[in-house]
Amino acid sequence: MVRLMYKTVIGLEVHCELKSNSKNFSTARNSYSTIPNSNVSVVDLGFPGILPVVNKEAVKNSIKMAIAMNCEIPEYLTFERKNYFYPDLPKGYQITQFKHPIGTNGYVMINVNGEEKKILIHDTHLEEDTASLDHYPAYSLIDYNRCGVPLLETVTEPCMNSADEAVAFLEGLRSIFLYCDTSYARSDRGQIRCDVNVSLMKEGDTELGTKVEMKNINSFSSVKEAIICEVKRQSEILDKGGKVLQETRRFDEAEGVTYPMRSKEDAIDYKYFTDPNLPPIKIDKEWIEDIRKSIPKLHNERFRIYTSEYSINEKDAYTIVRDKNISDYYEECLSLSGDPKLVSNWLTGSVIGYLNKYSLTIDEIKMRPKMLVELIDLINSGKISGKQGKEVFEKVMDTGKEPAVVISELGLSQIGDEETIRGIVLEVIDENKALVDDYKNGKRVFDYFIGQIMKKTKGRANPSLASKILKEELDK
């Protein structure tokens, strides 16, 4: 196991498309569409004479993210041009931030296998996305829908040491986007993409090894695979006494290998300079405070509260906080005085089971938090049995009717009154006198009596009460 000699060092650059009505610098709609070139303006196409206008909403969402990542926010924002030629970049430059990014020196806490770790954020900056290209053997097609969509690029310090940490960070970051409602962050739509820098250093070394960059990896599982395979490649080189070249490589997801794209010598000089069309934008302190107030409790904080204050197990707590809407649903249940544990059990069991079965999101189901709490109360107070509860649950999910309404429609409400049950018990005993002797002779007929009681009450008799009274009467 020679490879244990090396420490893996990983830095990430994560691009995430921000939510906004219009694009970052134009009035075209910012909305995912499968119809190519349907959300495009002259500004996106870089026609001669166009000028960019900064989208305030995109700036606001970026500031929100910068705050959530504990970043410092500058007094003035500037935008710079990154110059290069490519058909996906109609202006011949991308407007990005270089000198005064929207956030610097931040951090995000992650949890890997029960261990907390602080991931340092070098900076997070607002830029515009490029068009997307579809390559065919004889030609390529350009879709400008994505061109100009606000993109927040978050750059970490090289501070992660395993593929698991990298993935935990990515999941944590995506969660922040979702909790802050600043992005859909769907990797299947390319809304969150990642460049991965990997280097190896010998245990005990203080200087970082030569870094290799892998560009544009779409899914988190691919990030993991890419890191694992790049670490393997680099350690094999080092094992043989070789040198890792500073270069950009492409990860082939299908084959699970990386290929060289360009070396350091071919690195592009992007000739960054401040965009003269975009004067510096002053960020008011008050505005920052307003934005700060709009940030909800994030997943980390909620996880802490659920596990330590509500004593929910980590697995269930994680299941709940992984989706902000589920977590919000949960908290709404609690605000309606639902019991944290019982609600958690129902939510992580029946409710999420239902979501998975029908591929629904929690916002799409008819069982609102108030109904779930009511249902749990009804079971708890013995009004209906746990088994009946399941039936009511399905019915509420199907119809959206209040549990109480469903119960009365189904004639389900439990008979918990001792006198009534005793009357029914006596009736049943009266009708089955022969069996009473069998009972006394030790034959197993008790359950038959219960069955008859349930039949008479259409299953509404409180089972434990019925059982208790039946025993009393039979034993008389």
Next chain:
Amino acid sequence: MALSIKEMREKIDSGSVSSEELFTESVNLAKKYQDKYNPFVTIIDKYEIDKSSDSNLSGIPYALKDNISTKGILTTASSNILKNYVPVYDATIYKKLKEAGAVLMGKTVLDELAMGGTGTTGHTGVVKNPWNSERLIGGSSAGSAASVALGIVPFAIGSDTGDSIRKPAAYGGVVGFKPTYGRISRYGLFAFASSLDHLGVFARNTYDVAMVMNVIKGHDERDMTSLPDDDKNYLDTIDNEVAGKKLFYIKEILDNSDNDKELAKVIDNFSMVIKKCESLGIEVCEESIDKDLLLALYPTYMSISCAEVTSNDANLTGIHFGVRGEGNTPEEIIKDARTKGFSELIKRRFVLGSYILQKENQEKLFLNACRIRRMVVDKINDLFKKYDGLIMPAASGIAPKFGEGTDKLSDKYLMLDNHLVIGNFGGFPSITIPSGFVDDMPLGINITGRVCEDDVVLNMAYKLENTMDYVNQVAKDGEIDV
């Protein structure tokens, strides 16, 4: 005699002439002069007018420089790479003029992509000076200057990044005004150097300039560098008394210790103008500025403008619009389009700009240029605490003959032929008005004022031009049959 906007307005309003007749006459004149002087890339035959407006410009024919986006009308920036480009949107300035009822009759020739000051580099050929066709008119707004000087239109729109309105105005004997940076929206102006680019107006008198300015100025939410509205009507103050105003000129720029004959004539003319100023009660003083700073004007301008233009013109790839190149990869296609589409002069500026912006050069060549720009502006603003404006000859002499220019960077060239960039560095309002003749060729005088004091500059220029005999003058060739 060619009519001014004011005269046309009166005639249209009194019913003695229709706007369509004015348009037809303008188009006919354009066709008549096109072969000899080449002011136009496109002459528009079709009379189209928005009649709903009662503005001063309603029914007035005019021309636009061919680097201003006009939906459905060929706009080439006088470059081969855009020789087939028909925009799909309107520039704000064009939209405003259209809404005011002004009637577009042509798109004028410029130096390719507005780079250059000679009017000789457009893809459709050189523009000649209407006062003498052996001489150039200057640029880059060459066709706009020529069309006004010839009396084809009472006004034309140009753009000015270094002196591209104010220099050809001087060579063509007309008025050329570049307002404060941000006063006119740049949306739809093909960018040359965004931090220096201005739109502006050519006319044959300052009153007309003010009339046009009233229509085309104003805040535009599509241009983040555009200023808030100043809510001024420039005609209200144009005839204000100017007694008590103070102007300065820069001693170092007018130094003629070499006894240059041409320069002596310019200085004579300038002395005459100063006397006219004094007759109006305007005090004119001499001020001194560090000569090194003045000698740095031109290199500073070149560094900044070349850097910005390399980036601004990176959209010209032939991929999304313009003439498509050939090749097997996107890189080859772009390379081919740009190799064939630009002239050598343009490529030279791109190479320069690219070099200036390179990581290892940027601090020394680009950022230092930006610092010098700041120093110049600070110095001028400092003087503007004492003075209402700067007055200088617009050029070192009359329009040169074709091929007469040299590559020699003399002090005279570096300072007297390039001081107008001060107006672009600081975004100062700046106007050139005709001030006389040398060898039957016009000379111009320039007044540059404080930022946002467009009204003051127009007022001083108006009063000054009315002390001289060049108001509404039309080029000599413009009055005789050719």
